Amino acid sequence: MAKNTLDHKCPSCSATLKFNPHGQNWVCEYCGSEFKLEDLEKKTEKLTKKTEEVKVYKDQDGMDVYTCPNCGAQIIASEEESATFCVYCRSTAILKNKLVGKFNPSFVIPFKNTKEDAIQAFKKIGKGRPLMPKVFSDPKNINDMKGVYIPFWIYDYDVSGSVNVDAKRVTSYISGGYQVTKTDIYDCYRAGNMSYTKVPVDGSTHFDDDIMDSIEPFDYEELKEFSYSYLSGFFAEKYDVDSDQASERAINRTKNSTVDILRDDVKGYTSATVKSSDIDCKLIKNDYILIPVWMLNIKYNDKLYKFAMNGQTGKMVGNIPIDKKKAWLYFLSITCGSFILLLVLFLLLGWL
Amino acid sequence: MKKILYYILATLMIIPININAYYDKVDDTDQKVYDYAEVLSKNEEKEFQEIAENFLDKYKMDMVIVTVNKGYNSSQIEAYADDFYDYNGFGYGKTNDGIIIAIETYDMENDSYYIAVETTGKAIKNYTDSEIDKIFENLKKNKYDGVYEMILGFTKDAIKYRKAPINFLAYFILIALPFVISGIVLGILIAKNRMVKKAVTASAYLNKDDINITAKEDRFITTHVTRVPINTGSSGGSSTHRGSSGVSHGGGGRHV
Numbered sequence: 001m002a003k004n005t006l007d008h009k010c011p012s013c014s015a016t017l018k019f020n021p022h023g024q025n026w027v028c029e030y031c032g033s034e035f036k037l038e039d040l041e042k043k044t045e046k047l048t049k050k051t052e053e054v055k056v057y058k059d060q061d062g063m064d065v066y067t068c069p070n071c072g073a074q075i076i077a078s079e080e081e082s083a084t085f086c087v088y089c090r091s092t093a094i095l096k097n098k099l100v101g102k103f104n105p106s107f108v109i110p111f112k113n114t115k116e117d118a119i120q121a122f123k124k125i126g127k128g129r130p131l132m133p134k135v136f137s138d139p140k141n142i143n144d145m146k147g148v149y150i151p152f153w154i155y156d157y158d159v160s161g162s163v164n165v166d167a168k169r170v171t172s173y174i175s176g177g178y179q180v181t182k183t184d185i186y187d188c189y190r191a192g193n194m195s196y197t198k199v200p201v202d203g204s205t206h207f208d209d210d211i212m213d214s215i216e217p218f219d220y221e222e223l224k225e226f227s228y229s230y231l232s233g234f235f236a237e238k239y240d241v242d243s244d245q246a247s248e249r250a251i252n253r254t255k256n257s258t259v260d261i262l263r264d265d266v267k268g269y270t271s272a273t274v275k276s277s278d279i280d281c282k283l284i285k286n287d288y289i290l291i292p293v294w295m296l297n298i299k300y301n302d303k304l305y306k307f308a309m310n311g312q313t314g315k316m317v318g319n320i321p322i323d324k325k326k327a328w329l330y331f332l333s334i335t336c337g338s339f340i341l342l343l344v345l346f347l348l349l350g351w352l
Numbered sequence: 353m354k355k356i357l358y359y360i361l362a363t364l365m366i367i368p369i370n371i372n373a374y375y376d377k378v379d380d381t382d383q384k385v386y387d388y389a390e391v392l393s394k395n396e397e398k399e400f401q402e403i404a405e406n407f408l409d410k411y412k413m414d415m416v417i418v419t420v421n422k423g424y425n426s427s428q429i430e431a432y433a434d435d436f437y438d439y440n441g442f443g444y445g446k447t448n449d450g451i452i453i454a455i456e457t458y459d460m461e462n463d464s465y466y467i468a469v470e471t472t473g474k475a476i477k478n479y480t481d482s483e484i485d486k487i488f489e490n491l492k493k494n495k496y497d498g499v500y501e502m503i504l505g506f507t508k509d510a511i512k513y514r515k516a517p518i519n520f521l522a523y524f525i526l527i528a529l530p531f532v533i534s535g536i537v538l539g540i541l542i543a544k545n546r547m548v549k550k551a552v553t554a555s556a557y558l559n560k561d562d563i564n565i566t567a568k569e570d571r572f573i574t575t576h577v578t579r580v581p582i583n584t585g586s587s588g589g590s591s592t593h594r595g596s597s598g599v600s601h602g603g604g605g606r607h608v
Contacts, residue, residue: 131541162567178579185574191567199554213551253554260553265565320545327538334534342526351522 011035016070016091018233021111021292021311026229040229068093080206083149083236094231103238104288105226109218111147111234111292111311118145118294118309121316125307130330133300133323141298147311149231149290150212151203151239153246154220155196156286157254161279162191163262167269186269190262195284196254201246203239203288207295208306209249214317215310218291222312226290236290243286255279375435376418381442384408389419389457391499403507413475414442414450415510417503424456426466430605433468434595447473448599453506455499465502467491468605471590476602480590483513484603492608 010017010028017035020027026035064077070091077084082098085091099105113121122142126132135141165188172181198220202212224230239246259277266272292311297304300321307318346352376388384404385397392400404415418436420429433454437443443450449472456466469487471479479487487509496502590602 129541129544131545167570174582177582179582181578181580183576183578184572185576187571187573189567189569189571190565192563192565194563195559196554196557197559199557208548210548210550214548216551217556250554253551254557257553257555257558260555261558261563262565265568266570317547319548322542322545327542330541331534331538334537335530338530338533339526342529346522346526351519352526 011039016232018092019111019230021114021117024110024112026232037227037229064095066093066095080204080237080240081235082238083231083234085235092232092234094228094236098238099228099236105151105290106287107223107289108149108226108230109220109222109289109291109312110224110230112222113294113309113311113314115145115147115294117314118147118296118311118316119143121309121314122296122307125316125318125320129320131322131326132320133326135300136298136305136320142296144296146295147234148293148295149234149236150207150293151237152212152289152291153201153203153239153241153243153250154198154287154289155201155247155250155254156198156284157196157251158193158282158284159196159254159258159279160191160193160282161255161258161262161277162189163259163277164189164275165263165266166273166275167266168271169268170270188266188272190265192262192265194258194261196257198287199250199254200291201241201249203241203246204237205240206237207293207308211306211308211317212293215293215308215313215315218310218312223289230290234292239288243288247283247286251281254281375432375439376420378440381414381440384414384416386416386418386436389421389455389499391419391457391460392503393500396500400503400507407507407510408444411478411511411514412449413444413473413478414448414452415507416442416450416452417507418452418454419457419499420454421457423458424466426468426605426607428605429454429456429466430468430470430603431595433470433605434599434601435597437470437472437601438595438597438599443472445473449473449475451475451479451510451603453503454605455502457499460499465491465499465608466605467502467608469506469603470605471602472599476590476592476600478514478516479510479602480515481602483515486513488606488608 009015010031010033012033013028013031015028015030017026017028017040020034023034025037026040027033064079064081066075066077067073068075068086068089068091070086071089073086073088075084075086075093077093077095081095082103083092083094086093119142122145123137126137167186167188169184169186170181172179174180200216200218202209255277258279259274262277263272263274294309294311296307296318298307299305303321305318305321307316309316343352376386378386383401385392385400387397400417404417407413407415416437418433420432422432424432433452436454437450437452438448442448442452451472452468452470454468454470459465467488469484471484487506490505490509491502496505592600592602594600
């Protein structure tokens with residue numbers, strides 16, 4: 001089974017073109033030419049003809065193997081990788097055949113920040129986080145930052161539903177030497193409808209759902225019609241969680257928000273607890289899109305810690321482990337310090 | 353007839369003896385030493401005045417010294433001391449904190465004195481019954497040579513036996529609060545290192561202009577009422593009595 005790889009050759013000098021997140025255009029690193037998406041698309045036909053067709057086949061272990069069009073090296077790509085790099089000459093390779101048919105994304109949010117931006121952002125992660133172990137600020141570890149287009153499903157829902165809320169109103173007053181507490185209990189019912197647009201769900205099992213949740217939100221205003229050209233210079237994955245499977249999470253989130261909205265409409269009580277709810281989510285539209293993420297893995301105490309930066313907004317997330325030595329040092333010094341301060345204060349006030 | 357007499361007697365008995373208590377009125381409560389019995393020299397009075405002023409400065413409570421020659425017994429000198437202190441307005445702060453010593457000297461020739469040591473306000477807790485006993489014991493045992501030495505001994509004992517009430521709450525706060533503070537600070541710092549949170553809602557993707565609440569119904573079910581009696585505070589380890597002015601005092605009057 002023959003497969004094609006495609007990389008973008010500079011129409012002027014035939015060197016590899018990479019997407020430039022800052023200019024949202026394509027820059028040739030050799031001759032300095034810059035191209036817009038329209039320019040590239042016009043030349044794509046010519047380009048494709050020029051590009052040699054390279055055999056991509058499965059080896060005996062079932063791995064995808066392709067030949068780098070630039071240096072001729074045999075490169076192994078994982079099943080889900082749809083854009084990658086030649087490990088020898090760093091040429092970009094977009095494995096176009098992996099993004100066809102049902103794997104063809106409708107939209108893409110192009111990277112807006114560069115690897116350098118991501119590295120700088122990560123360097124600032126230690127600010128205000130004194131319990132971070134030293135290895136997390138080691139430049140050697142940070143330079144492994146990888147730009148990946150991650151497959152996401154987005155869903156539009158029309159939602160209608162109702163909730164039963166147990167509401168309490170507590171009033172308290174003093175009467176005849178007694179503290180009297182009066183609790184009025186109400187049973188409240190609310191029904192309504194609302195709509196949600198582009199609720200995102202991570203479509204790849206390679207990336208932790210909670211990390212992908214944490215880099216939200218995305219600015220969907222910058223959603224572009226998908227073009228392979230955006231992948232140039234980055235890694236890309238194709239989904240391995242299908243739309244139906246992924247929609248469970250979107251529906252749960254949508255239901256929870258709807259319940260919250262309806263419960264919040266129960267006003268004027270001390271507390272309002274949802275007893276039961278009946279929410280119906282009607283799928284209006286779903287799309288397969290690619291989201292830009294800078295990924296970084298750092299090893300600490302034999303455990304891998306994953307970090308991700310939203311390639312559009314620059315939001316950096318990840319759980320940093322606690323340096324236990326530093327934590328104890330902080331605990332002891334704050335305890336001793338505040339003890340001495342309190343002692344002085346209390347002695348001055350004459351409380352001791 | 354006998355019954356009527358009994359009632360009259362009973363009525364007389366519940367009227368305090370010192371209802372028309374005689375006390376010596378003073379103009380300036382800054383003066384702490386009143387030697388009505390004239391048993392102290394001018395220099396001795398001055399010395400005690402200074403001691404009382406220092407005592408007030410340091411312990412935030414008054415020290416009043418009175419000598420009389422009126423032929424009072426123990427309970428009379430006690431009532432006199434209370435009234436002298438209360439009606440003249442001695443004492444520090446809102447609760448009129450202070451200690452007064454009043455010495456009846458009419459029988460001093462026989463080395464016999466009637467003395468009252470009375471405490472007011474916060475001083476009541478500073479000198480519990482056992483401290484008052486110790487002060488009296490020294491006045492008795494030491495066989496002070498004359499009133500001057502007696503008062504001097506008293507001023508020293510007033511400092512020595514002054515029991516600063518242990519502020520357990522302050523000690524508790526002093527020990528516990530630093531741990532609470534560092535616990536909170538550490539908690540915040542640890543929380544800062546956790547940036548990953550699973551999303552459970554989709555509120556960011558809700559079309560806020562497109563929310564229609566179609567049905568609202570609030571149905572009253574029932575009312576619960578709880579009543580808790582309000583606690584009043586309880587007092588500590590000094591026995592007190594009230595003077596004619598109605599002010600509480602600790603201490604007492606004794607024959608020494």
